[in-house]
Amino acid sequence: MRLRGEAGNEVTQQQRNVEEMLERAARTEQRDAAQELADKTQARPNVAQTPRRMMAGIACTLIGGVLWGVNGSVSKILMEQYDASPMWVACVREIFAGLIFLACGAIGSPKAMRKAFTTVRDYPMYLVTALTCVTLVQVAYLFSIHWTNAGTATVLQTVNLLMVLVYVCVRGRRKPTVHEVVGVALAFAGVWLLATGGDLGALSLPLPGLLWGLADAFACACLAIIPVKLIAKYGNFVVNGITFLLSGLILTPFVRPWAHVPAFDARGWWLLVFTVVVGTFVAFWLYMAGVVRIGSMRATMFGTIEPVAATVTAVMWTGAIFTPIDLIGFALILIMAFLVH
Known part of the structure; x- marks a missing residue:
């Protein structure tokens, strides 16, 4: 009985630790989002951020980009080896990721979550964020690949850099820095x-492909801009949970994921979980x-670390080799990272 009681106390303490961790994360992200909104109104970019905040932000962004790149390779395995349709994968991961986000929000910031669901005036912004920053990102990229190829789609997606730069400069009423x-x-x-191997002939640009590629770039730019105001009010977990679940539910009638479940083996299910x-x-x-x-x-x-990670995982998992052009592409992106930092 004594051992059972001690085990129960350990579980309770672990639950409290998880709740405290999620609560601290939610508070920190709301505070930083509010600071980011304030920074955007300044005439000059804010260079006085604390080193700790800057390094934490850089680390989060880089790791997130790396995981996106790895996720692209995993999704490709699911689609090519298990015949999972791209839209099926997108719909399923949006719904379940949304539920995980909401569960974390319920634990870490229950008051913010209740406020998010009861503040009706923010519902249109949830819908805009879900359609633009989640649904359009997925659908536009898939159609861009369909009309062109993966390399061209990736290059077109990078136009989001110019879109975000224009937005930041117009919003801050300043010129871009060198x-x-x-x-x-x-x-x-x-x-x-990285995407084309330096071969101009690898770019394929029929008009529909160009339009879908630019739509994807626009959606990716919106992802770095639109959700910040909502995150400042409700936190990262809550906002992502609502928008991902909403996007998944929007896709559900068209995809009907229950009707076309791929024949996964144990490995396939683990990849889907990943x-x-x-x-x-x-x-x-x-x-x-x-x-x-x-x-x-x-x-x-x-x-932009995402295509680097995708290339590295392709080499690790498929036995491909780096070309000199790949290494030059890596070097340019790393130089960019040092300049921006």
Whole structure:
């Protein structure tokens, strides 16, 4: 009985530790999101951030981008080896990741979660965020690949750097800094080299592909801008939970995921769990945590680590080899990271 009681106390203490951790994370992200909103109204970019906040934001953004890159490789395995449709994967991971976000929000910031659901005037913003920052990001990228190819779609997606830079400069009523201009150019060049191997002939640009690619870039730019105000009010977990679940439910009538479940073996189910928990929940949580700490422009630039991670995992899992062009692309993105930092 005594051992059972001690075990019960340990479980209770662990639950309290988890609740305290989630509560601290929610408070920190709300505070940093509020600071990011204040920074955007300044005529000059804020360079006086504390080193701890800056490094935490950079780390979150980089890890989130790496996990996105790994998630792309995992999703490709699910689609090619298990015949899972891209929209099925997108719908399932949005719904379940949304539920995980909401569970964390209920534990870490229950008051903010209740307020989020009872503040009806914010419902239209939830819908806009879900459609633009979640649904359109997934659908536009898939159709961009369909009409062009993966390399072209990735290069077009990188146009979001220019969109975010224009927004930040217009919002702050300032000119772009030299570091920002050079950083955007290096990031774009690095992604282009990784995606196409430096071969202009690898770019395929029919009009529908161009339009879907630009729509994807627009959605990715919105991801670094639109949710910040909501996160300042309700926290990262709550906002992501509502928007992901809403997006998944919007896709459900069209995808009908229960009617087309792929024939997964044990490995397939584990990969699906990975893409939901790590590649979607953890990746988006970390990326948005980075956005509210270092700002949308820096976060968008550091997010270009995604194709680097995708290339590295492809080499590790498929036996492909790095080409000199790949290494040059890596170097350009790393130089960009140092400039932005």
